[in-house]
Amino acid sequence: MKFFIDTANLAQIKEAEDLGVLDGVTTNPSLMAKEGITGQDNILKHYVDICKIVSGDVSAEVISTDFKGIVEEGEMLASLHPQIVIKVPMIKDGVKALKYFSNKGLKTNCTLVFSPGQALLAAKAGATYVSPFLGRLDDINQDGILLIEQIVKIYRNYDFKTQVLAASIRSPLHIVRCAEAGADVATCPLSAILDLLKHPLTDSGLAKFLSDAKKFTTVNS
Numbered sequence: 630m631k632f633f634i635d636t637a638n639l640a641q642i643k644e645a646e647d648l649g650v651l652d653g654v655t656t657n658p659s660l661m662a663k664e665g666i667t668g669q670d671n672i673l674k675h676y677v678d679i680c681k682i683v684s685g686d687v688s689a690e691v692i693s694t695d696f697k698g699i700v701e702e703g704e705m706l707a708s709l710h711p712q713i714v715i716k717v718p719m720i721k722d723g724v725k726a727l728k729y730f731s732n733k734g735l736k737t738n739c740t741l742v743f744s745p746g747q748a749l750l751a752a753k754a755g756a757t758y759v760s761p762f763l764g765r766l767d768d769i770n771q772d773g774i775l776l777i778e779q780i781v782k783i784y785r786n787y788d789f790k791t792q793v794l795a796a797s798i799r800s801p802l803h804i805v806r807c808a809e810a811g812a813d814v815a816t817c818p819l820s821a822i823l824d825l826l827k828h829p830l831t832d833s834g835l836a837k838f839l840s841d842a843k844k845f846t847t848v849n850s
């Protein structure tokens with residue numbers, strides 16, 4: 630399973646990259662706004678700055694909602710850097726644009742997916758990635774992991790090439806459950822990736838090894 634980081638924060642992207650486990654980045658307008666990145670020139674420069682930190686795919690989201698606007702904006706985003714993936718919302722004109730981009734060989738990420746039917750449409754339209762938002766389903770008392778399992782099963786039934794990019798991940802358990810379900814990618818906040826490291830028995834075991842090593846060093850010095 631690939632690990633993407635779900636942020637526009639350059640320091641966090643760099644930290645995940647330095648850990649050696651990062652395969653890409655996803656952003657959205659809310660994440661850009663959270664970093665205070667506003668104005669088209671600054672936003673476009675920020676995407677390029679992200680591409681300079683990582684070597685994998687970087688999703689940049691369109692804000693147009695009509696076919697012509699999505700196509701123009703998507704092509705402009707894709708021209709910024711070869712790593713850019715055009716992120717398109719799951720709406721009617723978005724599906725048409727996914728097909729258009731797919732025919733042109735441009736990579737896409739279909740976002741705001743909350744049902745297996747939506748994921749089926751994204752795959753039929755040739756999306757490179759589909760982004761089911763599992764945390765937001767959990768928030769409304771629906772089973773987000775079940776959605777990941779359903780999409781993985783449907784895609785495997787028909788050998789769709791669209792990769793399942795589990796999004797709206799909130800915890801290390803979400804990441805593990807997505808891996809069990811067979812998601813191709815998990816896009817996560819840095820905190821959830823770092824929380825995978827944690828286990829109290831690792832901490833106590835290491836403390837014991839280090840204190841025993843100190844005794845050994847003392848005896849032999």
Ligand code: G3P
Pocket residue numbers: 635655657660762764765796797798816
């Ligand atoms: O990748 C989608 C993500 O940014 C949404 O996450 O936590 O706002 O539901 P969240």
